[in-house]
Amino acid sequence: MGELTASNMFESETICADHKDLIHDVAYDFYGERMATCSSDQYVKVWDSDGRGGWRLSASWKAHHGSVWKVTWAHPEFGQVIATCSFDRTAAIWEEVGDAASSGSEKGLHTWLKRSNLVDSRTSVTDVKFGPKHLGLLLVTCSADGIIRIYEAPDVMNLAQWTLQHEIPTKVSISCLSWNPSLSRVGNPPMLAVGSDEPNTSNAVANVPSDKGTACNGKVFIYEYSETSRRWTRTECLSSVQEPVNDIAFAPNLGRSFHLLAVATKDVRIIKLEPLA
Template sequence: MRRIDRVPTEHADVIHDVAYDFYGERMATCSSDLTIRVWERSRCVASWKAHDGSIWRVAWAHPEFGQVLASCSFDRAVHIWEEPPGGARGGAWPRKAVLGDAKESVTSIAFAPRHLGLRLGALSADGKLRVYEAHDVMQLGEWSGVDEIDVPGARCFAWGQHTSGPAYLIVGFTNGTASVSSNDGGRKWAEVAKLSDARDAIQAVAWAPHIGRTMQLVATGGRDGTVHVYTLRPPAAGVNASAPWEAKLAARLLDHRDAVWRVEWNATGSLLASSGDDGTVRVWQPDATGQWRCVSTVKSDGATMDFA
C-alpha cells in the first residue's frame, strides 16, 4: 500500500475539475469559488478569479500551441487563457478571448487533436456542441465558430485521438446511449456507431490514444456506477469516412458502488481510470486473455492506493 500525497489547494468551495498538462508536470484546478489555480507539483504558481459562476471544467491545449488553458462555467461562457512571458509568479494568466454563444451553462470543454489545429469543443446545457477555431495560434484574441452540432440530452463528449485524418467525436446522453460521429472537413457530422449498453445516463466518455492499433478503444461511465469499454473498428482504408464502424462491448465493469463521473485513459491507452461518488478512483487493465480487471484503487478517505 502506498500513500498518495494531498495538495492543500486553498479553494474556498467545491473543486469541479482537475486537469494535467500534456507532460503531466502541471495541474490546473477550478472551483465554485470562481477561481482557477495552476500547480507545479504541490506549489501553486498562478491563481485568479476567472468567471462569474461556478467553473465546471478546465482544459490544456497541446504544448505546440504554447501554455494555453480554456475554462467553462455556469455563467455560460468559455474563456481562453495564456501564461504570460516569464510566468505568472502566483498571479493571474491574461484572458485572451471570451466565447459567449451558449444560452445556458457550458458544462464541458475539450481541445481537439493537434493535427486539426487549435480547435476547442464546448458542450452546453442548451443542447449544443459548438466547435471553435483560433484564427491565428500566435494571437489568441480571435476565434470563430466552425461547427454547431445539435445534441439534445448530451451530458459529455470527447474527441477521437487520431493523429491524422478526419475529426471524430463521441457524445454521451442522458438516455444511456453514446454516439460516435465523423467529419471529413465539411460542416456535416455523420454518425458511424451507436453504443447502447448503459442502463442509465452516461456522465463521462473517453477515447483512448491511438497507438498503432487496428481498432479504437472508448470508455463510458454511467450514473448507475457502471463503466463500459468498447472496441471500435473503422471500415477498410479507402472506404467513405462516414461508413458504419463495427462496435463491440469489450467489458462491463461493476466495481463502483455509485455514479461514475469521470473516465480517463493513460498516454498509451493501456490503462483506464474511473472515479465516482463512492469516493474511489479505480484503475483497470486487460489481462492476457483480454479480460478487464481492477488493478488498483485509490480511496479518498484514507488517500491510499491498493494494488491488486
C-alpha cells in the same frame, strides 16, 4: 520469497486544494508537470510540480461568474494556454503571460490573461476540450441544451480570435465530450464522443433519431467529420450505455486498428470501436 507484492507499491500524497467549494475538474498539462483545478467557487488554480513529488500553487484567479465545470490544457506548441467552461454560459481561453524574470517575483504567482470569451451558448457550458494538435488549434464545447460547438483559431498567434466553425444540435443535454486523439492521416476522420446526463425518466428518454433514421436511446454518441461534405455527422449511438454519463475519454491510440472509449456512468465501461473497413 519476499512477498512484497505489487499492490504495496502504490503511494498516495494529498494536496489541499483550498478551493472554497466543490472541485469539478482536475487536469494535467501535456507533460503532467502542471495541474489545473476548477471549482464551484468560480476560481481556477494552477499548480506546478516541484519535481520532488510536491505541488506548488502558481496561479489562482476568479475565472467565471458561476461554477467552473471543466478546465483543459492546449498542446504546448500553442503556448501555455487553458480553456475553461462554466455555469455562467461561457467558455474562456486563458494564456499565461510574463517572462522568465517575473516568475521569481513575490509569492511566485504567474498571471493568466483572458484571451477570449466564447458566449454563443444560451445554457451552462458543460465541457470544453482542445482538439488534437494535428487538426490545428480547435476547441469544442458542449452545453446543457445539447449543442456541440467547434471553434477554430485561424491564426494560432492570435488567441483572441476564434471562429465558430460548426454547431451541432443533439437535442439531449450533453455533460461531457472527448476527442479521438488518433491521427487523421492514417485514415481516421476527426471524431468526437459525447455523453449525455439526461435522466432516465419514462417520458424523457433520449429518443433521438440518428442521421440514419433509426431511433436510439443510448447516452453516448459518436460524431465524425466528413471531409467531402464538410459536416460533422452522428455515426454511432452506443445503445449499451443507458445510464446518465458523468465522464468520457478516448484512450491514446497506440497504433491499434480500433479505438477505445472509457465511459463513466454509475460504473466504468471500456468500449471498443472498430471502424468499418
